Amino acid sequence: MDINLMFYLIPSLIMFCCGVYGFITRKNMIAILISLELMLNAVDINFVVFNRFLFPGELEGMFFTLFAIAIAAAETALAIAIIINIFRVTKNIDIRDLNKMKF
């Protein structure tokens, strides 16, 4: 059996969907953040395998992933800062309690 491109894309897609699922179902904000990491990570895999399988002569996809990792790190840092901040105010990081503003 050959390992073709799809063999990598599908797991990455599943990873992405897990992220989606996690985002929608988890109630802990940090868990949501973790789900987001999964999603971003899945995208990274996509870029890399596309690059490797389809366009092996170039490095664009790989670089994209490289930058994406950096961005993800920045995002996470900022998000965690904000989450910690809200934890300071409410002593709680349950996403369901973030509904003071609605309708």
Next chain:
Amino acid sequence: MFENILIYFVVIPVLMLGGLALCKNIKQIRAVAVVGSLALVGLSIALLLGYLEQRAAGATAEMLYVDSWTWFAPLNINLAVGVDGISVAMLILSAIILLTGSFASWKIDPLPKEFFLWLILLSIGVFGFFITIDLFTMFMFYEVALIPMYLLIGVWGSGNKNYSAMKLTLMLMGGSAFLMLGLIGIHYHSAPEGQPLTWNLLEIAQNNAIDRNWQYFLFPMTFVGFGVLGAMFPFHTWSPDGHASAPTAVSMLHAGVLMKLGGYGCFRVAIYLMPEAANELAWIFLILTGISVVYGAFSACVQTDLKYINAYSSVSHCGLVLFAILMLNTTAMTGAIMQMLSHGLMTALFFALIGMIYGRTHTRDIRMMGGLMKIMPFLAVCYVIAGMASLGLPGLSGFVAEMTIFVGSFQHTDMFHRVFTIVACCSIVITAVYILRVVGKLLLGPVQDKHHLELTDATWWERLSTITLIVSVAAIGCFPNFFAELIKFTFSENIFKVLGMN
């Protein structure tokens, strides 16, 4: 730019706005309003004389005083102006009503300054609309005229004013939504392939390039768009509520002038530019307007609020305007324009009188009043005269307008049109019913409310306002041919084009 007399119809109100902004007290405000509107009346009369002079000198162009100044060059939007007999008539009407409206709001309270600011802004829209021949500027002025209504009714109105003001504004804006689409559509079909597109009415008419199928789409859009302001059934319901809640001068200006924008626009844009579709689709709107005419009159019969009665009567009369326009012949259209003039003046008179009566009795319910003839004879007599004009007494303006419409409409060779004309004719009886009902209940008979006995008759500014209007109504009624000829000359060319296609 400033050598064209027409531009002053916008410049003077703008100056008035500036003057008002500087005013300190009510006296100054009144002075600005009266001087400005007098200047406008003078200007319109000067325009009329100049226009007649040019015509007498053999000017045969469709429009005179034509001028065009570039505004948005990339879209070929110009500030194009020009007048024909119809616009001249409308300008005179607007100026007179603005003047009388200023008198009628002599004691407006609170915030007189703001009131006049908005009123003048409204009049900028009105005057601008009548002088331009560029679709874009026309539409712009049209909307300028609409929006001050909201605040004028909302702040200075009475009764259920919030609801009415909102309803009026939203419905009229709804109409202008269709209108805007129609106008843009016309623009994109204004010239044959390869030639530059234009917004200029005259050029579009000359190009006559709007494809027939597009006309079927754009004609209803524009007609309905303007028709809403012309109180066409079933889009008329803003009118009773709006008028009922509006302060006197606003009712006057709105019913007297603003509703005419609708009829004027229907003619100037919808029919003038898309005669083929007008010819084919007229029957649909004839039915609607025919309904308006009778339906408005019947509705007016059972109302108890004076303003509602008059508003429904306006629905009926304005319906007649659109009805006649759709007949697509010179006589009926002349009648339509005369009806616009006539209705504008007499309905302004009505609203002025209603306002004055309301200002004294603090009620508009005819069941609460009676025998006012004894208490305020001047106002009552004026009311009777207005009523007589409204029900078409010869010698006053209503008669000549209606007769011109009926005779013109009946000249249509199609049986359907003639039968509908007869239906519309029926309105004269119903009109008599509701007018006499009001006169009987309100003015005649014994005095209903003892407190009313202490009320006073009209003050000098009220007299001035009403007498001006009555004289104008009588002038049209007694010398109709002058106005008819003024208007007719314009039509003969255009209509020829329309009928030539049949």
Next chain:
Amino acid sequence: MDQITSVLILALPLCMFLLLGVFGNKMSHKMAGILGTLGMGVTLILAYSTAFTYFFSGSELFIDAAGNRLQSVVFDHTWLAFTDNLVIKLGFLLDPISAMMLVVITTISFMVHLYSLGYMHGETGFQRYYAFLSLFSFSMLGLVVATNIFQMYIFWELVGASSYLLIGFYYTKPSAVSASKKAFIVTRFADLGFLVGILILSFYTNTFDFVSMTSNPQNVLASTGGAMFMGGSVLTWALVLIFMGGMGKSAMMPLHIWLPDAMEGPTPVSALIHAATMVVAGVFLVARMFPVYLMEVTALEIVTWVGALTALYAAIVACTQVDIKRVLAFSTISQIAFMMVALGVARDTIHEGVGYMASMFHLFTHAMFKALLFLGAGALIHAVHSNDYTSMGGLRKYMPITHITFLIGCLAIAGIPPFAGFFSKDEILVAAFENSPLWGIWMTAVAGLTAFYMFRLYYRIFWWNEPDYEHHGHVPHDAPWTMTLPLIILAAVSCVAGFIPFGELVSWNREAYHIHLNIPVAATSVIVAVCAIALATVMYRKENSLPDKVANSVKGLWTAAYNRFYFDELYLFITHKIIFNLVSRPIAWFDRHIIDGSMDMFATLAHKASGAIKGLQSGNIQSYVLIYLMGALLIGVVTVVCVVIL
């Protein structure tokens, strides 16, 4: 006949109206009255000279070599041009009937002006009264000299309006207000027919002009090209519709209901407008268009039927009324119906169109004696302060002049020779018999009824039983000279008018011809009238119970007639129940709730929708991203399905 005179005939009353209307309040009563009367007097003189000139000058303008009178358009100015041909002109058409009408109108009007000086003395609104009288005179004069049908329509409306104003003169009285309203609306309804008739006629003939229509009626017929509408030729439709206008103004059944109520106005007004002049406008209209009517016999037959039925109906009703003005009003209706019948039965082929002449003749004489009767009634009311004859009786002793003049009026209307009514009515009966015996007998019977109810009225007022006037505070007496003088003049005219050689002056084709009495017809009618008078004498000369017995013996008919055959109730039913409650109110309701409701519904819907989707904005970002993702996927899938798969 110069233009200035003719213009003045119209302009003088108009100026009086404007003068009195605008500055009346600044004048004293006396001043206003005298001014108005003077104005009318001058008009009277001008009109008389005009008529005299027309009939007797022999000028070639007015009479051709063959002795036929001509229609002369004195002036004709464009007032409003609809199209090149359809032009409303304001003009002055002089021909036999308009000249005659000028005389009638100015005479009666002047009498009434004069009479009112006394009758209206001290009333509030005296100036207004004279202003309205002048307006009416102006309009009526304008109507009769109209050169085209639209001019006639214009003045037709104006007389309607002035009638409205005068009926409602006592505007604080609710009954007067409603009467005036009724009069206006009913006639307005009729005018709708008139207007539509004009529209139809002008659509085919492409002219409004009377002269061109009546001088060549065949052209009118030809221009319709035999077009039909709902089973009738369009010309019939047009003529019947125009006649409908006449029915309204002339109070023909079923549009007569306004006239009895119109008696709410001051009595001189009733004499002027609702007896002598305005109400005959319908007759005048048909007469004016008569050559055209001759083209469509159907239309004339309708005229006849309407006239005959109205004549009978009004005569029967008149027998039962107690209000003297109402009796006179019904008698007026009946007499106008006579004129209508006369026109209806007239044919160019029969007896030189005698009916036309008879109609005009009766119009003339009727105007005189009916005005006389009304003014007499006014004097009575003035004296007794009541309209009911039950509060009168035995007045012959107190008011001799009124008595004599009233008696003359009664004799004239009853058709007793040598009074005016005899001659004109005789001609009508002749014309009716010429057309068909049915109409002859019918109209003779009505003539008998006329004599009966008039003398019933006469006896009840001047004989019968005398109530206790002393007890009521004052004794009735004759009126001042301003009021009696017109009575005397009119009585004199009523005596002699019958001897005017009317046929010489007026005929349908303006050819002069001699009237000769048709002895059998005349004899019959006189016998019938005398019998009727005798019956009335028996029943009403002295107070007795006979009338009640008679009334009880035909109770149903009596009650019905007393209630005017319930026409008013019918109208009330139609206007209030049907028009107001079944049409107007539903329409108003529909407008408020359906049309307006649907506009409001949009707003409500928008708010409802806004409330319905507010759950989307739940504040929970997990549902936000769910919607985000599902929305994106949905759009993507739909696009895929549409673009790729379809």
Next chain:
Amino acid sequence: MESVGSIIMYWVVAIAIILFSVLTVTTRKILRSATYLLFTLFATAAVYFLMDYQFLGAVQIAVYAGGIVVLVVFSILLTSKPGDKAEKLASKKRALGLLAAFAMLCVSGYALLSRCGFFAKMPEMEEVGMKRIGAELLSSGEGGMLLPFEAISVLLLACIIGGIVVARKR
């Protein structure tokens, strides 16, 4: 035909990715979730190694696994008491989550599968050396990443400032 070793390697990695991803979002203990995330990230790094992008794999381990997860773990420790456990999910919420994930899976999966080009085998590739990476990263020519490199530095600076501002007490 590839070497059996790489096939086995692939399956191990693939199953790890899927398994740990699922576990990450289903486990009820937040700290475990972070741990599973770490494993997922390691598996991802393994994918990069399989793709012969050693540098990227290293970055993945260093930054992602080493940096981010540590950050996450710290914040977990900061915000939750030990033994904290997520309560059981409401079935409705889970259904919605599953629905969304499944829809995403179906749509994207269909999109991917609809491309036959994506069934390509792994071609040969010369090794991507550090030198080439460095050169291309800082080149301004075609495929060069100099500008993004500079730009992201601004981004990172901003995020630092933002983080500080947010985290600062007052």
Next chain:
Amino acid sequence: MDYSQFLAMKQEIGLLVVFLLVFLYDTFMPKKAQNSLSAITCIFFGLFTLAGFCPCLSYDANAFSGMYETSAVIVAIKNILNVGVLIVLIQSIKWANSESQIMRRGEFYELLLVTLFGMYLMISARHFLLFVIGLEAASLPLAAMVAFDKKQYESHEAAVKYILTAVFSSAIFLMGLSFVYGLAGTLYFDQLAFAVAIEGSKSVMLIIALIFVIAGIGFKLSLVPFHLWTADVYQGAPTSVTAYLSVISKGAAAFAFFVVMAQVFGAVYSQVWEWMLYALIVLTITIGNLFALRQRNMKRFLAFSSISQAGYIMLGVIANTTGGLGSLMYYILVYIFSNLAAFGVVAAIENATGKVSMDDYNGLYKTNPRLSFAMMLAMFSLAGIPPFAGFFSKFFIFTSAIEQGSIAIYVLVLIALINTIPSLYYYLLVVKAMFINENETPIATFKSSVSERLGLWICVAGIILLGIVSCFYSSLLELTNAM
């Protein structure tokens, strides 16, 4: 390495210079001099904005082998944004100098400038990596800015909502990008356009990738259904930040959106994304309006109004012509002035009294006529009432949308036009509150600060002049037509 290429990016570099100056001033100047930080920033930025109008910038250039592009149009777009930012800066002075913010204002300005830098990159980027970096730079610092109001719980909540949804949307966006990369093997716009044209509209992959890309940018534009974060974040964020979010961030995203759509996916316009946008526009305008109908909180209200405005903005994108871009630019320019006027009033009132409910505005005209007047102008302009600029921008964007000429577009414009009715309704509600409604305890008369007044005056001048003075629109259209 060719650093000379950076010289093509004069505006970006200028912006970074301003950023650095502010940064250094904030960090190293003594406490005393700090008082003038706001003014200094405004002055620096004002100078920078002025410099942006220097004609020497209006050249077409391509740097980093097509990764970065600048042209007269792009410069104009950036200038439009600059003007907006300048107004925001001026309006925010009062807030930034308030007691609770004074120690953070330096960071506020720095973050703001960086986000602007990100937007520059989004607009100028011709490579998706750069684009993504720009996108993130434009949204991540914003999250920190949203959280600026430390005393307000809502601020934190808004920040969390913003950052989580932002990251989610960028994940979706990146997913889409990865698909695009898989299809084309490149991230350069020009090469992508080529690849997309070859790929054609029948590709499922492309369509799905496209919707993910649209969703990612649509998030920034708050198109429905990607808008749900908007109201909450707008409400929670400090008013100046909300103003920035609703105007600048949205405007920049709109330009970027136009560029991406037209340049990358232009080949599948009529088959694919015209219809996607069609649906999005209808949804955005309608749902935005429906939500706005019932809002009583001014900031939430403006949020929904800005959502429906985004729908109108998209009409310029769907036109997909140079005229469309011109109208879009003009629309955003006008929108900046109108919306900032509204936010300026809201902020002034909030700073003075802390009130943000529409009910608190009742009777405002009696006590603060000028503020009410400015607010009224803003509302009229947003509603598209002549003679204010909003009317013109709406008219022109409709006109350019219709230029394409299909009946479907007419219907779309009709729907948009009909939607102006409810929008007029809610804008009038505000006017009604201020002018008509009675209130026993209206907001007391207060004197707004010089900066607030200056900001409002600029906005009012813009509202009145931008429309009537035709040269703005004409010159923009000339610029884009020359493209």
